[in-house]
Amino acid sequence: MARTLAMFTDTSLCIGCRACQVACKQWNELPMEEPEWTGSYQNHAHFTDKTYRLVRFIEKPQANGELQWLLMSDVCKHCAQAGCLDACPTGAIYRTEYGTVNINQDVCNGCRYCVSSCPFGVVSFNHDTGRANKCTFCNDRIHNGLGPACAKTCPTESIQFGFRDELVAKAEKRVAKLKEMGYASAQLYGADSNSPLGGLNAFFLLLDKPATYNLPEKPLLPQRNVLVDSVLAVGAALLVGVGAVVSFRERGGKGADDA
């Protein structure tokens, strides 16, 4: 496997221009959608099958009565342990040699299991094609040395693309700097590969706790439940089986009335 590629989104640098959102739409040829009223400048409320990059506009009330504007360009996290990938029964969802997670559109059969298995609600079902969609990390671009369209277009370098280890080191320095400047809640989300889901290949620098950005504090891999639940089901099968055997057993031994 080649060296893992990553995207680091430093939300402290985001100015909410949405150039990333537009660049993503253009490069991936994603059609427009009806705008919707979300209560803030944010559009849309969430990722859709036609919106892979989404700038979140979060208005957080301050102690002095004013609003703090938190901006965050959100995207598929390309988890190191990806729920969607494990859920996919056709093998359409695969990991590239760069560590990113993609959906092979020709193989996807539209079962939607991945949609419910994403801890971030990223994977979306496209009703036109009958297949699941999400950010590809601009797979075609990164395989030609161009970098994802969103990172390329970001005017403030809020979105940075590169080798994961280098970006993590950079991000850690940036957090330390922000803390020094008085942003006490500045923190990295998904940078540590020991963090939940084995770390995120699209990781973030947040200025507040993850919940403020509608991100789960501890995202969990859905497949953690398979073993326990299966064992419990086997236990139930044994008990039901015993009940039925007792009900059907012929008194005086098997086949006593056959003669």
Place this chain on the structure above:
Amino acid sequence: MLRNPEWHLLIVWYFFLGGIAGGAYFTAAIADNFGGSRDRGVVRTGYILSLLMIAVCGMLLILDLGTPSRFLNMVMHFKFWDPMSIGAWVLGVFGLFAFLSSALSLSADEGRAALRRKISLVGTIFGFFLASYTGVLLSATALPFWSDARLMGALFLASGASTGMAAISLLLYLSGDSAGEGFKKVKRADRFAILFEIAVLVLFLVVLGSAAAPLLSGHLAPLFWGGLVVLGLVIPLLLDLLGGLRIPAAVPAALVLLGGFILRYVIVMTHA
């Protein structure tokens, strides 16, 4: 914000009929191996019913994909840790067992019956799997309630067993075969299965704790309490235990089936 998979009625029906297929086959297999010649009606009805249900299940899954031919993508790949992948395979393998058992149950030949009994013991494993994996599949998602439930597979299995038995007894009743020993045994086994299902359901809710809110107090709550708990479990059990009420045996059986459908409905529709 998490996203629901847009699984609706086709999936509810699949979960329900898959449970009946597994439960009916298992009941027939137990009757075949541990019962006697008077249970022949149960055996034949159970095997053939499971075969028909599996055929319908396959069609429901294919329909749900929108583009039927894409079902092939599912069988060109196998993932042993993925409930949906194994489920698709097991549906096919179990179908083969149900076909063999059904075909062999049509003959009165003793040699074939011995083979059929052996086959049915292996087939039962796949039947149990079909009845329960759908619960495990839901719990292996990122969605609250589904992923908080620890006994969904066990609950679906218990319900599959009792609905399978109810379906067999309903068919025996309708075909005028409700006076025999086999019919009584199915009723006895179903009584146990219903009691077991109630116990699993209680445990299921206890383990869920506050995460059970969608069932207990949401818009699905009336259906859960009225449809599943009262109509689908308590009333059939009472009718069975009290007896002698001159109520046709078809009534409790139909109520158990209704309850089994409502169980899958309220759980799947929590995230619809």
